[in-house]
Amino acid sequence: MEEFEIDPQDLLLENALRVVFKAAxxxxxxxxTPSQxxxxxxxxxxxxxxVLSIETACGCDHDHGDEEAE
Structure with missing residues (x-):
């Protein structure tokens, strides 16, 4: 049986995107209603x-903060 690891950040991102699509x-x-x-x-x-916390915790060498300045 093949084992694989699920990245918790991937799950968080997937859930966040589901929220956005459901909202749309x-x-x-x-x-x-106002309550809804x-x-x-x-x-x-x-x-x-x-999404912002995942981007902040990103382990890549790219500085995500510089993207806004460009």
């Missing part, structure tokens, strides 16, 4: 924080 579907599909919009906003904020 919700925004396209229907009119949302607040929940959606919070979920997108959390997804953004996950």
């Amino acid at each position: 579907e919700m925004l396209d599909a229907e009119a949302l 919009l607040k929940d959606l906003s919070g979920a997108l904020r959390d997804a953004t924080e996950i």
